Amino acid sequence: MNFHAIATIYKTEMARTWRTLFQSVVSPVISTSLYFVVFGSAIGSRIDEVGGVSYGAFIVPGLIMLTLMTQGISNASFAIYFPKFIGTIYELLSAPISYVEIVISYVGAAATKSAMLGLIILATASLFVDLEIAHPFMMLLFLVLTSVTFSLFGFIIGIWADNFEKLQLVPLLIVTPLTFLGGTFYAIDMLPPLWQKITLFNPVVYLVSGFRWSFYGVADVSVGLSLVMITVFLAACMALVAWIFRTGYRLKS
Amino acid sequence: MSSPIISIQGLTKTFASGFTALKGIDLEIPRGEIFALLGPNGAGKTTLISILCGLVNPSDGRATADGHDIISDYRAAREKIGLVPQELTTDQFEKVRATVAFSRGLFGKPKDPERVDRVLRELSLWDKRDAMLMTLSGGMKRRVMIAKALAHEPSILFLDEPTAGVDVELRRSMWQVVRALRESGVTIILTTHYLEEAEQMADRIGVINAGELVVVEETHELMRRLGEKRLTLQLDRPLERLPAALADHDLTVSDDGWALIHTYNSRDRAAGISALFRDLDAAGVGLRDVDTQKSSLEEIFVDLVNTGGRA
Numbered sequence: 001m002n003f004h005a006i007a008t009i010y011k012t013e014m015a016r017t018w019r020t021l022f023q024s025v026v027s028p029v030i031s032t033s034l035y036f037v038v039f040g041s042a043i044g045s046r047i048d049e050v051g052g053v054s055y056g057a058f059i060v061p062g063l064i065m066l067t068l069m070t071q072g073i074s075n076a077s078f079a080i081y082f083p084k085f086i087g088t089i090y091e092l093l094s095a096p097i098s099y100v101e102i103v104i105s106y107v108g109a110a111a112t113k114s115a116m117l118g119l120i121i122l123a124t125a126s127l128f129v130d131l132e133i134a135h136p137f138m139m140l141l142f143l144v145l146t147s148v149t150f151s152l153f154g155f156i157i158g159i160w161a162d163n164f165e166k167l168q169l170v171p172l173l174i175v176t177p178l179t180f181l182g183g184t185f186y187a188i189d190m191l192p193p194l195w196q197k198i199t200l201f202n203p204v205v206y207l208v209s210g211f212r213w214s215f216y217g218v219a220d221v222s223v224g225l226s227l228v229m230i231t232v233f234l235a236a237c238m239a240l241v242a243w244i245f246r247t248g249y250r251l252k253s
Numbered sequence: 254m255s256s257p258i259i260s261i262q263g264l265t266k267t268f269a270s271g272f273t274a275l276k277g278i279d280l281e282i283p284r285g286e287i288f289a290l291l292g293p294n295g296a297g298k299t300t301l302i303s304i305l306c307g308l309v310n311p312s313d314g315r316a317t318a319d320g321h322d323i324i325s326d327y328r329a330a331r332e333k334i335g336l337v338p339q340e341l342t343t344d345q346f347e348k349v350r351a352t353v354a355f356s357r358g359l360f361g362k363p364k365d366p367e368r369v370d371r372v373l374r375e376l377s378l379w380d381k382r383d384a385m386l387m388t389l390s391g392g393m394k395r396r397v398m399i400a401k402a403l404a405h406e407p408s409i410l411f412l413d414e415p416t417a418g419v420d421v422e423l424r425r426s427m428w429q430v431v432r433a434l435r436e437s438g439v440t441i442i443l444t445t446h447y448l449e450e451a452e453q454m455a456d457r458i459g460v461i462n463a464g465e466l467v468v469v470e471e472t473h474e475l476m477r478r479l480g481e482k483r484l485t486l487q488l489d490r491p492l493e494r495l496p497a498a499l500a501d502h503d504l505t506v507s508d509d510g511w512a513l514i515h516t517y518n519s520r521d522r523a524a525g526i527s528a529l530f531r532d533l534d535a536a537g538v539g540l541r542d543v544d545t546q547k548s549s550l551e552e553i554f555v556d557l558v559n560t561g562g563r564a
């Protein structure tokens with residue numbers, strides 16, 4: 001293992017976060033907090049409790065998930081797309097560093113960032129709504145697994161993308177809609193029966209459900225299924241990354 | 254004798270487009286040499302370097318760097334290698350010292366600020382150590398790229414057109430840097446379009462054309478060959494054969510007898526041109542016109558390709 005290289009990339013990537021503090025930390029925290037204020041306080045006061053939880057508290061886990069996913073994807077995809085775009089990727093490819101090490105350092109940094117953001121948003125949310133965390137360990141497990149999985153997914157997008165549009169495409173057109181339709185703002189049993197079935201094809205449903213369970217002990221689908229789903233997605237991303245590096249896809253001619 | 258630091262056998266590259274950029278390159282470079290790869294645009298210089306550095310996958314053949322296979326033992330091989338690519342590619346938002354330290358870490362070396370600072374000083378970047386890369390001139394950026402390539406103390410340095418777009422003064426200083434590196438034991442492989450540059454710098458020159466290494470020769474030997482000139486003497490009346498008085502000179506009579514042709518090397522001090530003219534005069538050979546032709550690099554290419562590089 002080239003630990004110096006892993007540490008070097010990781011630290012450089014984290015330093016980029018601090019250097020762009022406003023864009024990478026402050027702005028997602030503020031925009032997510034707006035949801036608590038608008039949906040939680042203003043609208044939530046007119047909505048009944050959902051599954052015994054106040055509406056303001058109900059939406060917090062889903063919103064944190066949204067942050068973990070979108071931030072993981074955008075951080076990791078940008079981190080690997082940028083050197084490809086400006087050409088500095090040559091250095092990475094010529095360094096005595098294995099593909100596994102490249103993934104660990106870039107995905108590790110992106111996942112750290114999104115997990116950190118998730119925790120900051122959790123802390124911010126607790127200022128606005130009464131939160132309880134029934135299963136703290138499971139909460140952290142979901143948080144970390146989701147951050148890692150979606151950072152890995154973002155890494156793949158960053159390698160696949162050959163222009164800036166493509167970089168934005170997947171998060172904007174797929175991830176955000178799936179999250180909004182994934183039970184962040186409602187419980188599945190509030191939907192008409194047909195939609196209750198259809199929505200089960202949305203993988204985000206399982207993440208939000210499991211994560212919310214770790215807070216309030218209530219879930220739309222079983223927690224075991226949630227864990228299986230995220231593990232499957234993680235494994236799929238890992239397999240894809242392995243294939244990318246084995247073939248040099250979009251990295252080496 | 255110690256083994257070559259770079260050894261390349263049958264290296265071939267066919268791109269996905271089907272284009273074959275390298276056609277079975279064989280080359281050995283001894284330790285401590287400055288080797289220049291000379292060739293026209295698209296010859297395959299960058300492709301060759303890119304394969305050795307791990308940026309491009311070879312289609313066939315193998316290569317070792319300091320005894321380590323570049324594929325199966327890539328870690329050990331790449332640790333020895335520093336690369337300064339042809340294009341200026343820098344992270345504009347980074348600072349000079351940070352980006353050089355980054356390169357060192359990436360190549361698996363522990364932090365060593367003194368080493369980094371020394372490299373910056375050697376490349377006259379000390380004043381700019383805290384400057385953002387986007388505030389530097391092109392020549393400075395190129396030096397930063399050299400500093401990055403040297404940060405991990407490689408024993409092999411690839412410089413892909415180090416002096417493209419660089420002014421005369423910077424070119425001189427670049428050459429000095431290269432010589433100083435060689436003094437410290439680094440083997441240097443550089444590419445260039447300029448014969449002059451290859452001549453000034455290199456111990457040996459490899460000429461590459463259309464993916465083939467057409468010649469690899471000691472610089473002075475190649476230059477001697479390039480110094481060959483042909484002097485054509487147009488006569489005022491035709492000769493049937495060479496007069497005996499001129500037999501000492503390397504002369505041939507043209508087919509129609511209207512010209513004498515003399516090949517000589519302009520690099521030889523004793524080329525004997527004045528003696529030739531004196532003897533022509535003495536032999537009563539009258540001249541209508543004279544004309545000299547220098548063998549160009551292109552001619553040498555053609556010549557080498559035709560004779561299979563064994564001219």
Ligand SMILES: Nc1ncnc2c1ncn2[C@@H]1O[C@H](COP(=O)(O)OP(=O)(O)OP(=O)(O)O)[C@@H](O)[C@H]1O
Pocket residue numbers: 253268269270272274292293294295296297298299300301339
């Ligand atoms: N990724 C690629 N796909 C297809 N063809 C390529 C690729 N990269 C390079 N080539 C082709 O391979 C040939 C050799 O290119 P290379 O960059 O090695 O030339 P070079 O000798 O470095 O030229 P220059 O002096 O202009 O830098 C060129 O014809 C080029 O178009």
Ligand SMILES: [Mg+2]
Pocket residue numbers: 298299300339413
């Ligand atoms: Mg080139």
